[in-house]
Amino acid sequence: MDVLAEEGVSGLRIEVLAKRLKVTKGSFYWHFQDRRDLLMAVLEVWKDGRIRDIIKQTRNQRPGEELERIYHVIDVYSAGRNRRGMQIELAVRDWARRDPEAAAVVAEVDDIRLRCARDLFLACGVPFDEASSRCMLLYAYVFGISLMVYDRFDGNAAQLKRDISDLIARSSTTGAREVNQNTTAAPRRSHPETASPSQPSALPSTAAPPSASPPNSQVSEH
């Protein structure tokens, strides 16, 4: 997984891995049929980890904390932390562009993630179609932003990301008042933990600031 993150699938060479692990090719070919066999195993490990993780991240949250969870998911993916997990994510997706089996795994993971995220929006009271749009936008954003190099564009990247999180998470259906209020007047803060008094959250949404994220909340724990 380390090699996959750093070098991509093409870096998964069996002689290189063997040297890195202080074993020999002979040993490798006892454990794996061939290189393809190894790659499929890597794919399986990745898939299982991702599915376990997204369920852990989105299910079982206390009612009313769904909006916090949405912000949390965005943050976990798009923030500067979890660099390795995102590198693996991108490596697998680049792989999937040319390999049908990798594409199938990515499809499976995407499907589960999207449904989990949509459930979060639905729990916030967002209509079904809008929930679908927003969760798709959410994931497209977190993957896409990690492909971009925007140092020069904006000095305050942190604020920029917060604002984008709001665009994704704040539904005009449920949080229209707050959005308007924040984008026009106040010093642009509408996160659950920052926009404190007026309780802007879409639905119930009580307490529990998402700022304190558990150390396990990673795109990948490998």
Next chain:
Amino acid sequence: MDVLAEEGVSGLRIEVLAKRLKVTKGSFYWHFQDRRDLLMAVLEVWKDGRIRDIIKQTRNQRPGEELERIYHVIDVYSAGRNRRGMQIELAVRDWARRDPEAAAVVAEVDDIRLRCARDLFLACGVPFDEASSRCMLLYAYVFGISLMVYDRFDGNAAQLKRDISDLIARSSTTGAREVNQNTTAAPRRSHPETASPSQPSALPSTAAPPSASPPNSQVSEH
């Protein structure tokens, strides 16, 4: 460029290219110093094309058509057409993850694109910070969506993409009424060309449906 699109940078092998072009390695090494020299040339060609293209796409639009232009930019990138251009885009960005020179070129292109898109939002009357957020979201979305496999998630992908375009392009500052109206009641249509009578566009925004896009409007024309 064809090989780059199909195979990525790693597919740019000089013996393969030579055979494909019906020349020999000897010929190649007369035109290029080495493989790296070729890659840098490819990078330059890509950069110049992208910069020319984004300026063509966003500048010189008639006043009042800025919103249409925004939708047009989203459409050109994220639609099923222009597959090759997006493949090149992704190949270059994957390349940039490991190569500092490629990263520098991507940074340059990103910067110009983001500024052009921001100008569009600004021309629509969107405040500066929100314009920054939205144009960043726009590009992250178009790149990210092309990394995802979402066949199973939603049957009506076209409608989904239209809704997402609205989320990106419709500012609550300038188009709040219309957004609410569309997401609650009507059969979910808010594109300039589809939401016909009530003239929902953010600012001036007159006529000229963006549906008829010129054939040149590609991520890459190579």
Next chain:
DNA sequence: CGTTTTCCATACGGTTAAGTATTGACGAAA
């Protein structure tokens, strides 16, 4: 007309890597 420059081809050496064959060490069961 001869020489130089331009452009392209062939041949060769060296490296990296996949996959196979063979042998060996070692512990458990017969």
Next chain:
DNA sequence: TTTCGTCAATACTTAACCGTATGGAAAACG
């Protein structure tokens, strides 16, 4: 103690490349 299953190391073949050396034809030049 012998045998067998498990796991690992070495050696070898083949192939795909990168880069270089060198030769040659045709056009440009003096």
